[in-house]
Amino acid sequence: MRLEHVSKTFSNGTIALKDMSLTIGAGEFISLLGPSGCGKSTALRMLAGLGEPSSGKIVWPDPAEKSASDKSEGEIGFVFQEPTLMPWATVFKNVWLPLRLKGISQAAARPRVMEALEMVGLDKFADSYPRELSGGMKMRVSIARALVTRPRILLMDEPFAALDEITRQKLNDDLLRLWEQFGWTIVFVTHSVFESVYLSSRIVVMAARPGRVIDEIDVDAPHPRGIGFRTSQAYGDYCRRASESLLSAIGAADHL
Amino acid sequence: MTSIDQGPAAAHAAQETAHPEPALVPAPSMPVTERVLRVAIPLVMLAGLIGLWAWYVAAYNIPKYILPGPDLVLQSLIKDWPILGTALLVTLKITFAALGIALVGGVALAILLTSSKWVELALSPYMVILQVTPVVAIAPLILIYAPSTQSALLICAWIVAFFPVLSNTTQGLKSTDHNLLNLFELYGASRWQTMIHLKLPAALPYFLAGLRIAGGLALIAAVVAEFAAGSAGAGSGLAFRLLESQYRLNIPRLFAALILLCGTGVVIYGATSLISHLALRRWHESAIRREN
Ligand SMILES: Nc1ncnc2c1ncn2[C@@H]1O[C@H](COP(=O)(O)OP(=O)(O)OP(=O)(O)O)[C@@H](O)[C@H]1O
Ligand SMILES: [Mg+2]
Numbered sequence: 102m103r104l105e106h107v108s109k110t111f112s113n114g115t116i117a118l119k120d121m122s123l124t125i126g127a128g129e130f131i132s133l134l135g136p137s138g139c140g141k142s143t144a145l146r147m148l149a150g151l152g153e154p155s156s157g158k159i160v161w162p163d164p165a166e167k168s169a170s171d172k173s174e175g176e177i178g179f180v181f182q183e184p185t186l187m188p189w190a191t192v193f194k195n196v197w198l199p200l201r202l203k204g205i206s207q208a209a210a211r212p213r214v215m216e217a218l219e220m221v222g223l224d225k226f227a228d229s230y231p232r233e234l235s236g237g238m239k240m241r242v243s244i245a246r247a248l249v250t251r252p253r254i255l256l257m258d259e260p261f262a263a264l265d266e267i268t269r270q271k272l273n274d275d276l277l278r279l280w281e282q283f284g285w286t287i288v289f290v291t292h293s294v295f296e297s298v299y300l301s302s303r304i305v306v307m308a309a310r311p312g313r314v315i316d317e318i319d320v321d322a323p324h325p326r327g328i329g330f331r332t333s334q335a336y337g338d339y340c341r342r343a344s345e346s347l348l349s350a351i352g353a354a355d356h357l
Numbered sequence: 358m359t360s361i362d363q364g365p366a367a368a369h370a371a372q373e374t375a376h377p378e379p380a381l382v383p384a385p386s387m388p389v390t391e392r393v394l395r396v397a398i399p400l401v402m403l404a405g406l407i408g409l410w411a412w413y414v415a416a417y418n419i420p421k422y423i424l425p426g427p428d429l430v431l432q433s434l435i436k437d438w439p440i441l442g443t444a445l446l447v448t449l450k451i452t453f454a455a456l457g458i459a460l461v462g463g464v465a466l467a468i469l470l471t472s473s474k475w476v477e478l479a480l481s482p483y484m485v486i487l488q489v490t491p492v493v494a495i496a497p498l499i500l501i502y503a504p505s506t507q508s509a510l511l512i513c514a515w516i517v518a519f520f521p522v523l524s525n526t527t528q529g530l531k532s533t534d535h536n537l538l539n540l541f542e543l544y545g546a547s548r549w550q551t552m553i554h555l556k557l558p559a560a561l562p563y564f565l566a567g568l569r570i571a572g573g574l575a576l577i578a579a580v581v582a583e584f585a586a587g588s589a590g591a592g593s594g595l596a597f598r599l600l601e602s603q604y605r606l607n608i609p610r611l612f613a614a615l616i617l618l619c620g621t622g623v624v625i626y627g628a629t630s631l632i633s634h635l636a637l638r639r640w641h642e643s644a645i646r647r648e649n
Contacts, residue, residue, distance in 0.1 A: 187558065189639075202545065202554075
């Protein structure tokens with residue numbers, strides 16, 4: 102998947118992205134790191150095919166390459182920055198939605214929906230309505246909904262921002278495990294330097310006004326990662342490097 | 358049970374039914390005392406007002422052709438029930454037929470209008486014209502064109518009841534959460550699936566608000582159209598019986614007819630509020646009971 106010199110100008114004149122190029126290889130775990138308003142969400146949405154770029158183009162992989170053993174239901178799973186749940190439907194029905202739209206009946210989908218809910222620790226809340234959940238729980242439902250189709254490409258927009266430290270840690274580990282297991286391609290938007298270093302194989306640092314890529318950091322640490330990596334010297338070094346990069350991103354915006 | 362505060366007062370002024378106050382729909386689980394009070398307070402209020410009315414008529418010796426006492430009105434209601442009952446049935450038929458067609462037509466047209474902005478551009482001015490023209494003003498024309506008086510009344514009531522359903526449902530269909538629309542697009546939902554699983558449920562609260570307005574308006578329009586039509590005879594509705602009672606100075610019957618009309622309006626409002634509450638109570642902000 103490639104972004105080639107992509108720019109996006111909204112009708113009100115905001116230049117959300119300017120000349121952004123990014124190549125995403127199959128099986129990579131990429132974090133988009135940047136200050137608020139630098140166009141991370143806009144870039145991610147365009148990767149998902151939501152909204153045309155004003156100029157430049159987006160190249161998607163050829164669906165024909167899909168291997169026969171691939172049992173994914175959809176190409177892309179997307180977690181929005183807001184939970185984006187249907188308030189009139191129960192948690193179960195919200196997670197069932199992507200399968201339902203593909204014509205899979207409730208009974209046939211049940212095991213997979215429950216599995217996805219278990220993954221985010223919400224299987225007991227299958228029959229609750231979204232309004233009965235906390236903000237973090239809603240977000241986890243949204244993550245379960247993205248996972249239920251076993252997508253090849255997972256695009257996540259600050260999925261863990263509303264979660265407490267422990268849950269966040271657990272979901273970080275779960276996500277890494279699933280990524281290793283299924284060989285997904287993940288693009289992950291985050292504000293957190295530590296999270297981006299822990300999770301990704303590559304960090305893309307962006308700056309605001311206009312939104313652009315100012316730095317890329319390869320994180321070469323081996324997988325599986327765990328508490329060992331989190332407390333290692335290398336982890337600290339990567340974090341310092343990413344923080345400096347982020348600081349310069351904010352500084353760059355101040356000069357404009 | 359729906360408490361409606363204008364109930365007792367409406368006996369004195371017919372046009373009060375035109376401005377129904379928002380009803381309070383109690384949530385299913387609340388303390389017993391509160392539940393009792395919610396029923397008791399309106400009932401006590403009603404009894405008090407009727408008592409005041411009876412006392413006033415008796416104390417000042419008001420002649421019955423000016424203001425009959427409640428006892429006389431009740432008597433007349435029972436005695437004239439064969440006449441009033443059939444008239445009520447006629448009015449009810451027109452009201453509900455008009456409401457039914459308005460609901461189906463309003464939703465269908467709302468779907469059509471929101472499906473393409475060209476259709477909306479072409480049709481919406483006429484919808485507005487239809488709405489802003491007073492129904493009494495076009496009733497004479499409709500009477501000429503319509504095959505029968507009954508169908509003319511039906512058309513008048515329909516025109517009035519149709520617009521709130523249309524405009525509310527249209528607004529609802531347009532207010533679907535943008536991110537959810539994106540989500541459906543992402544998962545390759547067809548137009549039909551997006552409509553059934555997303556747009557219609559999202560528009561439901563708006564539609565139900567339209568239904569509550571349309572229910573009351575359909576009754577009012579059915580009566581107003583009958584006044585305008587000046588229909589008479591055996592197949593006539595309550596409006597004719599009201600006029601007739603006035604000509605004959607049969608004021609107790611006039612009051613009885615009025616009370617029937619008010620009662621019907623209140624029941625329709627209560628029923629539509631109840632439907633709305635039942636449909637939304639699990640998820641919509643307007644119906645759920647906040648616990649903080
Ligand atoms: N629909 C829109 N219309 C106009 N401007 C928009 C629209 N969406 C986003 N923008 C603008 O584009 C810029 C980038 O927005 P975007 O949502 O991509 O930021 P972000 O990096 O995701 O920020 P955050 O971390 O706060 O979510 C912002 O300056 C914003 O004002
Ligand atoms: Mg964002």
